[in-house]
Amino acid sequence: MTMFGGLPRGFWWLWSSTLVNRLGTFVYPFLTLYLTLDRGFSATAAGLVVSCFGLGSVVGSLVGGELSDRLGRRVTMAGSYVVTAAVTAALAVTTQVAAIALLTFLFGAGSSAPRPALSAVISDLVGPEDRQRAFSLNYWAVNIGFGLSSVMAGFLVRADFVWIFIGDAATTLVCGLIAWLRIPETRPATKDAARDPASGPDAARGLGLVLRDSRLLALTAVAFGLWMLFHQGVTTLPVAMEAQGLSTQTYGLVISLNGLVVVLLQIPLTRWLAGRRYGRLLAGASVLFAAGFGVTAFAGSAALVYGLGVVIWTVGEMVFAPTSAAAVADLSPSHLRGRYQGVFGFGTAAASFAAPIAGGIVLDRADGTVLWAACAAVGLLAGCAFVVLRLDGSAATRQARREDVAERPPAADLRGTTGT
Template identity: 85%
Template structure:
């Protein structure tokens, strides 16, 4: 018991004030994450779309996320972290409100694209800000705490959204828009600007060919691309939980409220276990952690193949893949932060976020088509196979999560000048 109390206290000590404002803005934003988890149900139940049609429309969210992730990384390095986050939240709030009153299919698809772009653009800036604010040895802890806030909010929002849907689907759009706008205001008023100086004071932000070279450097980092590719495969599975899972459960006669309760286990497990799990992960090598996380992803969705109309089995599957998500998300995010040069943190996070965003684009299409044409059992078996292959990829790549190359002299000087020197392990 004393060790548990120490672990809880240590999790919250020693992090800067700016991080806690960032954490608070994340919590507020996720408390209003009503639309995306229920977007497929909205399209199929309220608008009468088939699973394939709904998947195509929801894939526009993923396509927007791809664009938003790369744009957000670029903007966070050029314009600043705070401005990128605040502006993206305001735009997203306006788009969400517009979705509530839009009826034409083409307009819904276009707004869904913008919704995805606006939702993803703040993420590279947020991750870069954590990297700026927090010492290298504390980054995994900081990313775990931020991930904890994401899931505290998501768990509560899923339950609330389930009840809001019973009244009218329009309320999930209104609630999401209001909380997203509040998050934008917090970001603008309270978050510090942490973008490190990379040029002489008073000069204009880097643009044109010079900016493009920054993105090219990130795209030439083989270790970053390897991690991004495997992350893409794992997030393909994760997005089935909010795209095809509700449709499959509805097909078994389970209600939207039941799905809301089942998916809320995702956030509940994180709330209860993230802090002790992070304590257990401390000092462990990333390679085995990432391999085990991939296996948990596959096993969790594989269990769903045996669920039928048993809500408890669906819940068990969510718990299993959530544990994998809890290990993978902060471990991979900290690895990207550690391998990023100081002046390219936003772009590195943007490229890594590309994998998640691309998965959110591909997953609804693939999942919807497989569910319609082959059935739920084949879909969940395929998910299990992807998780197994991803775990094998981590073994073959021998990825340990640490940067192996030594940054150039300019990067070291910039890091030292900013007081934010990165630790690079060999």
């Protein structure tokens, strides 16, 4: 089977919506510049407002996971995209500081809410043997779209800041239409209300059941640590490089290697990873994170060494992101997949909020060498944790996979299903 073969039609509509969504990611990367240059905010005020996006993302992950199991994957995605489009358009014309902060919070929540549902759809449509490949392809679409959107947003900003809001809102609305019209509703039908808290009188217990899964919580905690490292590369790395006398243009070239490596190597790397145990892959990815940021500790003012570090931890990111999502899908019962992905996404979103604060504190009180050494230590500890967790290979996991295959509708039924 080829890298692109054997996946249901519904997955490719989902993949297309992901690509469109990321192609229109205009507002968030330029939000700080918009607030300072166009609205006259101070750097501190702009930073506080942008932090509301991270807080919204944390809430949106949990809410999106809950809604995708209660109401359905398709309605959660479509509704979230439509609400986000409206909020984005409102941000373009709002001038009051409190209102902008509130809308930014809602923007973060709306942007994050579809992700658990999206991951749940992939888990529903694709069998355990192909999930890592499917999540890798979707992650590839994320990076292709985001890389191109950064270029397009630069041209839009030159014309007028309002165009980034219009473009972002328009592409988000298109995603909502794709989700409603073309992505199938895959939420499993309830077979036994007593064992399915996703619906019926026991619905409120669903999240409580998820939070009692110690392996999920451990995986989420370790993933939080690794995503804290990733965000150092996009928040504190430019500050550390500037302190070494390197220009912002140099940082731009160095960090552009992240997207370039993902776009070029995600597909061949996924072929190589196929069939390998998730636990070993996650441990290996953690070591790559540790090595990439550890190299940075010795970079000094050498831009090439910073670039080498980015390439190394990017490979770790490429292994970790789809593999961890597939591991969560394997851990979750079919009727709780949205909530499982929502709780896991909560850790990821929390890292995006906490990482800039933690990195800034370390840089202020120590220096870049201490920060990167600490990052390397966290990566190595995460690798050890994944070895202990043994996320696959157990009898319980093999049984869960067999039950997943038995409960999943035939692929032929799902391939021909649309939302119309």
